[in-house]
Amino acid sequence: MNIFDELSWRGLVHQVSDTEGVRKYLDAPGQAMYCGFDPTAESLHIGNLVPLLSLVRMMRAGHKPLFLLGGATGLIGDPSGKDKERELSNQDAVNGRVAHIKAQIEAFVERNTGQKPTVVNNYDWVKNMSAIELLRDVGKYYTVNWMLGKDSVKGRIERDEVGISYTEFSYMILQGYDFYHLCKEYGCRLQIGGGDQWGNITAGTELIRKKAAGDAFALTFPLITTASGKKFGKSEKGAIFMSASHTSPYAFYQFWINTEDADVVRFLKYYTFLSLEEIEALAAEVARAPQERAAQKALAAATTIMVHGEEELAKVLAATEALFGKGDLKSLDHGTLAAALESAPAREYQFDALPDLAQILVDLGLCPSKGQARKDIQAGAISVNGDKITEARALTQDDFLGEVNATQGAFAVLRKGKKNYGLVRLG
Template sequence: MNIYDDLKWRGLIHQVSDEGKVRDYLSTPGRYMYCGFDPTADSLHIGNLVPLLCLVRMKKAGHNPLFLLGGATGRVGDPSGKDKEREFVSIEQIEAQSANIKAQIEGFCEHNTGEKAEVVNNYDWTKEISFLDMLRDVGKHFTVNWMLAKESVKGRFGREDVGISYTEFSYMLLQGYDFYHLYKEKECQLQIGGGDQWGNITAGCELIRRKAAGEGFALTFPLITTASGKKFGKSEKGAIFLNAEMTSPYAFYQFWINSDDRDVINFLKFFTFLTEEEIAELEKAHEEAPYKRIAHKRLAEETTIMIHGKEELAKVEAATVALFGGGDIKSVDSATLREAMEAAPGVEYEAADIPDLAQILMDLGLSKSKGQARKDIKAGGLYINNERVDDYDYAPVDTDFIGGEAMLIRKGKKNYGLVIRK
């Protein structure tokens, strides 16, 4: 299958400059295409997954995708989708974030294709261009009228409260020059990106036409929203990052497995490499027995493996089964258990100062008094690591601490607490 047809089936094509020509361009292996990633944070997030996956899909189809790191454009700030000016961060921070994102891109590509990613940085070809050269060689080819018509600018122009600076207004010239540069250096004729990038991408197409008498193509993805109408990629705690230190593998897995029933099949198309036949089978199983959550589990498995690997998935699944399916909690990796219980109350004690169970319940806020704690324990609703305890004078021992450091307390069916031994 032509990769264009695969993207279309998955619902990943929003705008395309010339469908016939783009499809024809992608029919020959070895073509170049690119997408840019500005270093606006320490990590990419799942909102970046669609373009990141698309480039990897291109590589799997035999093409030569370029992963463009915005070392230059990140210094300026893209106005697309923003209702106010971005705040500048230090050059040192931009460079540190660039290094982090480059490592993520390289790891993601190699993990999912077995091949190295070709990462290019637009700062490398922009840093030597003078302001006068940019005005003369690039700015000359754009009219202000044409630029004002772009959505990325139009949404801010005329708003006296925020407006748009000359810096951000010029962003599309930089992105357009990137496309022109890669067209000249790599014969790259296709740029891809989110729907909000249409104006910036077509600026590049226009520059290639005017300055090189050539042809560039634009392809954008739709804005991903949930069935409830919310912007995709946010949780109650904010963005879901690809960096395990910013979003734990457990939280990452739970985000996907908790997808709305109405979204799960589309998410399988957007965010996995599963084939049309495999997804059709999952859709059938989901329609026949939605309560089994077969499609949700497969979505969570595929995305977690894609980002964190099979070993982390195994840890997360063991914790999920132990916490919600009656599995052996002591088999769970202690670090994963701590991630899973991040939202639960927790207490820390020195190894020599661990109190009795009744005091622990009070410290966790699971019982209001020691007397109430004793009643709760005696009633038979208190569990240590999923094993019932009915002795209110019980003092935890070494074997109660998973990995030597974590002990899970459960009162009733839903009230959890975590005890950490320092």
């Protein structure tokens, strides 16, 4: 199947400059295409997954995608989708983010293709360009009239109290030059990106055409929303990042497992490599037995593996089983267990100032009073790290997971009944 047709059945084609031209371009093996990732944070987030995965799909189909890091454009600021100016970042901050994101992209691509990606940084070809060169060799090919017609500019021009600076107004020229440069150096004639990037992408196709470099193509993906109309990619705590240091693999898995039935089939198409037949089978399961959440489990497993790897998925599943089924809490990876209990009530104590167990249960809000706590203990309703406690006592060093004498990290898991957890941390 032509990769364009695969993107189409997955619902990932929103705008395309020349449908037959793109399909014909992708019919030939080894074609180059690119998508840019500006370093606005130290980690990519799942809003970046559709373009990132699409480049990987291209690679798996035998093409040669380019992963562009915006070391230069990240210093300028893309006005697309923003109702006010971004704060400018300094060079060191941008360079640091570029390094993090490059490593993230390389790990992601190698995990999902077994090949090393071609990662380029637009700072490498923009840093030595003079203002005169930019104005004469690039700016000359754009009319202000044409630029004013782009949505990213119009939305700001029409807001007198905000407006748009010449810096952000010029962003599309830099992105257009990126496309022209990659066309010259790599033979790249296709740029992909989110729907809000249409103006910036077509700035590149225009520059390539006007500088007599031949045809170039643009393809964008739809804005991903939930069935309720909310923008996809955020939880109550904010963005879901692809870095384990920003969003734990457990929290990452839980985000996907909580996908609504109305969204899960679409998301299986967008965010997995599952075939049409496999997705249709899971859709039938959603209709037959939605309470089993087979499609959500498949989605969560697939996305966690592609971002964090099979080993991390195994840790997450073991923690889920131990917390909500049957399993040994003490044998779990401590980092995964702590992340799984991130939303549970927690209290921190110095080891030599630990109150008795009954008081800790009150402090955690698991019991309303020490008297009730003692009754719950005697009734066998309280456990520490999965072991039932039947007599009120103090916690010992053996009750803590991790190094008790370490600066941080040692903790004990208290549970009341089947689902009420609390975390005791040592300060």
